[in-house]
Amino acid sequence: TKFENCVKQLFKTGNSSDVHRQTLIDLVNIAVWARPDKGSLPLLPARYHLFVRAPEGIFVSFYPESRIFLERREKTEEGYAVFDLASCRRCGQEYLVGDIVEGKLKHSFSKMDTRRKNRYFLLWKEETQLEEDEDEEVAVPEEIAKKGKIWKLCIKCGAVWEENEVSTCNCGHESGTIRTLIEIIPKNGILNKCYLCGLRSINIVREFIFQQDAPAA
Numbered sequence: 001t002k003f004e005n006c007v008k009q010l011f012k013t014g015n016s017s018d019v020h021r022q023t024l025i026d027l028v029n030i031a032v033w034a035r036p037d038k039g040s041l042p043l044l045p046a047r048y049h050l051f052v053r054a055p056e057g058i059f060v061s062f063y064p065e066s067r068i069f070l071e072r073r074e075k076t077e078e079g080y081a082v083f084d085l086a087s088c089r090r091c092g093q094e095y096l097v098g099d100i101v102e103g104k105l106k107h108s109f110s111k112m113d114t115r116r117k118n119r120y121f122l123l124w125k126e127e128t129q130l131e132e133d134e135d136e137e138v139a140v141p142e143e144i145a146k147k148g149k150i151w152k153l154c155i156k157c158g159a160v161w162e163e164n165e166v167s168t169c170n171c172g173h174e175s176g177t178i179r180t181l182i183e184i185i186p187k188n189g190i191l192n193k194c195y196l197c198g199l200r201s202i203n204i205v206r207e208f209i210f211q212q213d214a215p216a217a
């Protein structure tokens, strides 16, 4: 894979190890969050991961800070929820993919014996507004909100609950630990249009997730 080539080039080795791979991922993780100052863009736009053709997909945890994993996993080492991430190749809008199981957003992981039906959740970006006005609840613009059902997500444990309801988990919810999701229900069950920028393409997000699911054209 191309990722593998990057690893080999960076470490000048023909024999890359897991340590090499994780180091590159960590480096990218740092560059995605590092900004010269608050008003600047990160050194590396977060959509870089579109170029990483990870065999299993891209998995993220958001607490205590965002981390990316290239292997399917249910939780971080600290026990925080890990989500299956997909994103639009044009605008970078992120989507979480999975199903709500016992009140929590879960993706299919190896311990889960049957592949579940995937649901798609547009991950609303609210942190940019929050920096200016920490306590203000940022409303989802109406034109986006009417495209799907709005949920709240606890980024610590993965609990989801409906907008305007009380949280269903016992985590401490300090600022930034609850995110807004907009569940998109595609007509044919496969998300092939970005609901933010309108880009249409076959399996717009899926191609980065379950490649074995790619339709045999």
Ligand SMILES: [Zn+2]
Binding pocket: 154, 155, 156, 157, 158, 159, 169, 170, 171
């Ligand atoms: Zn929670």
Ligand SMILES: [Zn+2]
Binding pocket: 088, 089, 090, 091, 092, 093, 194, 195, 196, 197, 198, 199
């Ligand atoms: Zn888009």
